[in-house]
Amino acid sequence: MQDDTAPLRLPEGSCDCHFHIYGPFDRFPQQQEGRFTPSQVFSAEDAFAMWERTGATRGVIVHAVGSGEDNAVTFDALKRFPDRLRATAILDPDVSDRRLDALTDAGFRAVRVTMIRQDGKPVSTQGTMFEDLVKLAPRIAERGWHAQLWIECSDLAEAAPALEKLPLDFVVDHMCRTMADKGAEHPDYLGFLDRLKTGRYWTKISGADRNTRTGAPYADTAQFMRAIVAAAPDQVVWGSDWPHVGHTEATTPDLQVLLRLLHDCVPDAETRRRILIDNPARLYGF
Secondary structure, three states: OOOOOOOOOOOOOOEEEEEOOEOOOOOOOOOOOHHHOOOOOEOHHHHHHHHHHHOOOEEEEEOOHHHOOOOHHHHHHHHHOOOOEEEEEOOOOOOOHHHHHHHHHHOEEEEEEEOOEEOOEEOOOOOEOHHHHHHHHHHHHHOOOEEEEEOOHHHHHHHHHHHOOOOOOEEEHHHHHOOHHHOOOOHHHHHHHHHHHOOOEEEEEOOHHHHOOOOOOOHHHHHHHHHHHHHOHHHEEEOOOOOOOOOOOOOOOOHHHHHHHHHHHOOOHHHHHHHHHHHHHHHHOO
């Protein structure tokens, strides 16, 4: 019988497809990003130490909005650890072709696009927006990039016709950033699942701590994770969202709780292997 109290570990070669790094601030100054502005340095080496506790060996840095559009802190990490890291960039639509080529060669594979709204209005006007993506799409498509979308399922339903005119595939953050009380049977969430089945969309089974209404152990988000895996297991990757900026000390997730949720929602070891190893290799070119 499995000991439910024993620490869980991911299989060798697992990829953490959503984490952030910050600083050192004397080399990589940060802009203010409200509650998402950390007060301490979180380096690639710090992430590796976290991975030693979980079993992950590779990862995808999601460049933080507060770290600026030069992507410098992430570029530096990719140059130092090319075999272990890939990344998602924030781009100005006027970025030069020469810079795009340099970012691609370093290991950037996507642009991070902010499309999340609250009460019908954009939550943030920082970073790369949809209008920027329209301008960037032909050039990043030539380089094999995709668009990583921070968007909620009802907003995706509205935006999809315009998105799908672009020559890109899409990775949707945090299970489509849908709050748990909306329910995985909501028509717009079912529409999101149908998009995963087309093969043009992917998602990250991450962010349970951001989508929950009940808090740890995030049982109210399990319905979404299970629905995603049942719909399109080959279009799914996993991420820790370390270092969980924006949380208070009391609400910062325990990584073991996140791993337990993953194992509970994806009990089949072979399916977990696809999500943790095979799918990231295809998506990010490891």
